[in-house]
Amino acid sequence: MVNITIDGKNYLVNEKLSLLETLQSLELEIPTFCRDNRSEEKLGICGMCAVSIDGTVTKSCKTLPTEGMVIDTKAPEVIDNRKKLLQKYIDNHHVNCLVCQKSGQCKLQEYCYKYGVDKTIPNSLNLLPIDDSNPFFIIDPNKCIGCGKCAQICRNLQCNHALKLKTTDGKIHTWANKTDNINSSTCVSCGNCVSFCPTAGLLPKYKHQFRHWETKTVKTTCGYCGVGCQINFEVKDNVIVESHPILVKPNVGLLCVKGKFGFSYV
Ligand code: SF4
Ligand code: SF4
Numbered sequence: 553m554v555n556i557t558i559d560g561k562n563y564l565v566n567e568k569l570s571l572l573e574t575l576q577s578l579e580l581e582i583p584t585f586c587r588d589n590r591s592e593e594k595l596g597i598c599g600m601c602a603v604s605i606d607g608t609v610t611k612s613c614k615t616l617p618t619e620g621m622v623i624d625t626k627a628p629e630v631i632d633n634r635k636k637l638l639q640k641y642i643d644n645h646h647v648n649c650l651v652c653q654k655s656g657q658c659k660l661q662e663y664c665y666k667y668g669v670d671k672t673i674p675n676s677l678n679l680l681p682i683d684d685s686n687p688f689f690i691i692d693p694n695k696c697i698g699c700g701k702c703a704q705i706c707r708n709l710q711c712n713h714a715l716k717l718k719t720t721d722g723k724i725h726t727w728a729n730k731t732d733n734i735n736s737s738t739c740v741s742c743g744n745c746v747s748f749c750p751t752a753g754l755l756p757k758y759k760h761q762f763r764h765w766e767t768k769t770v771k772t773t774c775g776y777c778g779v780g781c782q783i784n785f786e787v788k789d790n791v792i793v794e795s796h797p798i799l800v801k802p803n804v805g806l807l808c809v810k811g812k813f814g815f816s817y818v
């Protein structure tokens with residue numbers, strides 16, 4: 553255990569947990585797009601979790617606490633760094649929140665609102681082709697911010713390698729690994745990447761039109777097999793419109809294709 557100071561208060565913390573995990577365990581709100589605490593691999597791609605550590609803006613996911621460390625999570629340079637990153641993401645993003653199905657559940661939208669980033673140039677982008685080859689979800693590089701979380705989930709949690717980050721016309725985005733489209737990859741359509749994409753880069757092929765604030769959430773146990781996966785169904789007008797895995801045992805945020813997409817039988 554080590555003594556550190558966070559926002560002027562002293563804490564005794566575990567030196568083996570990353571600073572981001574420490575800050576999250578103290579319920580301090582630290583933005584992140586790429587970090588998934590279920591995976592040991594720390595990508596450090598998005599940069600949003602950076603805080604001031606002994607006066608230098610540093611990624612908290614990549615830092616372990618050390619004795620006497622002084623952390624400021626709200627310093628002007630920290631907020632400025634987040635705003636600059638968000639502006640960079642938005643400048644390369646097909647911003648159409650008015651009709652985007654992710655609106656209301658999108659981390660990019662949420663953080664831009666929170667940090668007052670609103671200078672969007674929606675019509676200046678050359679749109680890249682969407683991969684809609686999978687029966688259950690699409691890959692939209694124009695909505696992807698290149699955080700790499702989906703590929704990490706597929707690789708480390710699903711133990712598959714169906715996704716990778718690639719660069720097209722200077723834009724980093726996710727795409728099928730070693731092939732032209734996701735349907736001809738090793739993808740098993742589990743949707744575990746889709747469930748935790750922070751934007752509409754990966755989006756279910758919804759059968760019903762809905763807004764997230766129009767639904768009610770019903771917690772249930774998947775009825776397909778004996779594992780007992782925990783699911784939140786989103787329900788609009790008595791119809792299930794979406795399925796989200798819950799971050800509790802036994803499935804800890806993972807599902808198979810049946811639990812994620814096969815709910816119309818209900
Ligand atoms: S992905 Fe998010 S920021 Fe982009 S258009 Fe959709 S809701 Fe808006
Ligand atoms: S598709 Fe989503 S999770 Fe994957 S890299 Fe893009 S924004 Fe990140």
Ligand code: SF4
Nearest residue numbers: 706739740742743745
């Ligand atoms: S649906 Fe599952 S197997 Fe396919 S890319 Fe996503 S995580 Fe990988």
